[in-house]
Amino acid sequence: IQVGFGFMDGQGYESMRLKFMNTGHKQYVLHAVDKPVLYEALAGYDKYYGESYILGTKPPGGLGLTILMQKVADWIDPQSTYEGRTISLSRIMTYIFPILSVLVLIPLYYLSKAFLDDGDVFLPGILYIFCPNVILIIMHMDQFLYPFFFVSGLLLTMAAAQKQSFGLGFLMGIFYYVMIYFSFSLIPMIALSVLWVDRKSTR
16 A cells, blocks of 8 residues: 555655655665675674664664665665665665565464464454555564564464474574564563463473
8 A cells, every 4th residue: 555655646666765765764774875794784783883863772683684685786786876875775675675564474374274263364464464554664674574573483482382392492592583683672572482382381
């Protein structure tokens, strides 16, 4: 729908790009197009970006992802100027992020199969895509990435608890580390998982 609003304005995807670049999250783009070395940017995150009012309150994962996307943008549409790289990266993000925002439907489907009858497994996905944030806010990691992490984490936790598998438990730990590397707001997922596993083990 957000894309549709853009076409109604006569700008299409460009309308989404401009709206995103008018938000505080544009800081990810502006820092990434400086072409920092990925390892140095992540290892020295507090030193280089700790004073940023957006990046300074978040873990390094978001910037790392944006730097990787900048490398992709540089390969697809190389630009020699800072302004050109900014437009190129933000434009590619405008095309990719809406696609990433629906990837959560895959783990959501498999999670639904564990709790719902066959005729109802698609209902959670249908309800999800009609949520206002999914319809209108698809350019932020809070929407296109974090829901995927959360639902995938639940699915992985359920599988590890049911199968009592060390390998799945180890994979779950790595997955949680990656989640928290992107967002501190996903930390409660660890407590939820502990409660879930404990409940499964006491049955």
